Amino acid sequence: MIRIIIADDHRVVREGLRWMLDGESEIEVVGEASDGDELLELVASVPADVVLLDVSMPGMGGLDALEQLSSSAPQVRVVMLSMHDKPVYVRRAVELGAAGYLLKSAGRDELMRALVAVAAGNAYIQGEVTGPLLEAVASTEPDEGKLSPRELEVLALVAAGKENKQVARELELSEATVKSYLKSAYERLGVSGRAEAVAVALRRGLID
C-alpha cells in the first residue's frame, strides 16, 4: 500500500486525483491539503509515503513547500504536479529534492506509473518535461541564464534603486519597453521579482 497525500489549492483537482486514485488497490489517499501550511501539518501528523504537490499554490508556493518538506520530512517522497513545463520550474523542483514531476495533462496510468516508481525509491520525470529538464541542466554550463545587453543595462539601473520610469528616462526608452526587458530577465533568471533578480545577477557577477 502506498500512502498518498494530495496537496492542491483547487478542489476540483483534488477531487479529480482522488477519483483517479481511489480505484487503485495499492493506493491509499490518507489526506488532502489546500495550501502549504496545511500540508506541512498533515505530513507531520499523518504518516505517508508520497505527496502529490501542486507547483502553484497561494501563500507559500509549491516549491517553497517542497523546500520545507525536504528538511522537515525527508523520508516523504514528493511528486510535483504542474501546468508549466518551463525549464526553470522543473529544475528548481529537482534541485529541491522532488522525486517526480508530472504535468497536469497526465493521465491516470501515467500518474500510477509515477507513484509506483517514486514509492519504490525511483525518480519519475514525465516524458514531456525531460526536454526542459535536460535543457535546464545543460544550461548550467554553457550560457547559463545569460541576459541580453539591454536587459543587463536595465537590471543594473534597477539595482541602483531606479524605478521603471526613471530607467526608461535614462535609457531613452518607453516604460513599456523597460517592463518587457525586466519580464524577460525574470524568466531567464528564473526569479519572481526585481529584488531577487538583482540578488541573482549580483551573485553571478552579471552586474556589480
Added chain:
Amino acid sequence: MIRIIIADDHRVVREGLRWMLDGESEIEVVGEASDGDELLELVASVPADVVLLDVSMPGMGGLDALEQLSSSAPQVRVVMLSMHDKPVYVRRAVELGAAGYLLKSAGRDELMRALVAVAAGNAYIQGEVTGPLLEAVASTEPDEGKLSPRELEVLALVAAGKENKQVARELELSEATVKSYLKSAYERLGVSGRAEAVAVALRRGLID
C-alpha cells in the same frame, strides 16, 4: 558677477529665490529649470557658475541631476537645497560632488553667504546640517549602516524573492511588521526600495 541657475519644481520656490537674489548686485539669475532634464539642457546652453538645486524633484531626482551634472559639466558648482537634514541625503549630495548644502529654511543672508563661498571655490554646508553630515561621515567607519538581526533576516528573504506576505509567514510576523523592518532597513542603508536594498546588502556582505 555670479551667474546662477535655479532648479526647483515648485514655482513658488523659484520665485522666492529669484526675489531673494534679484536685489543682490553681484548675483545674476541666468535661468530656471523645473526638472532635471530642463536643468541639464539649460546648463549645456547657458554659461553659469552656480546651480541652486532642489533635492526632491519629479522624474529624475535632484541627486540624480547632480550626478549627471558632475560628469557633464564639472565646472559648474552645485548648491543643494533641501527640506531634509537626513544624514543620508547630505552625505549622498556631498559624495556626488555638491559644493553646498542648504535647508529651505535658510534666509537670504545664509543663501548669499553660501553662493559667494561656493562661487569662490569653497564648500558651504549650512550649520544645521553639519551635524548630520559628520554623523554620516563618521558612520563610514564604525557601525556603517548596520542592520538589526531581524532586519537582516527579512532582507535575506526578500533577496530570495519572497514577497512581504511570505516573509511574514515564514518568520511568523505580521505583514505590517515586515514592512516596518524593511522601512527602517531602507533608511539605514540610504536606499529607496527592496531592489536597491538587496544590492547594497549583498555588496557589503551583510547577506549572501
Added chain:
DNA sequence: ACCCCCCCCATCCGTATGGGGGAGGCCTGC
C-alpha cells in the same frame, strides 16, 4: 528615572510592479 533601541503591530493611500496578452521591425545564420 529617563532615553534610546529593538521588537511588534495597525490603518490609509497612491502608485509602481508584475503577469497576462500581443505586435512590428531588424539582423543573423542556416
Added chain:
DNA sequence: GCAGGCCTCCCCCATACGGATGGGGGGGGT
C-alpha cells in the same frame, strides 16, 4: 527565405509595495 533572437512598444488589471503616521512593550545604558 525564413526561423529565432533582440529591440521596441502597446493594452489591461490585480495587487504588492512604500510612504505617512501612530502606537505599545521590553531591555540596556547613563
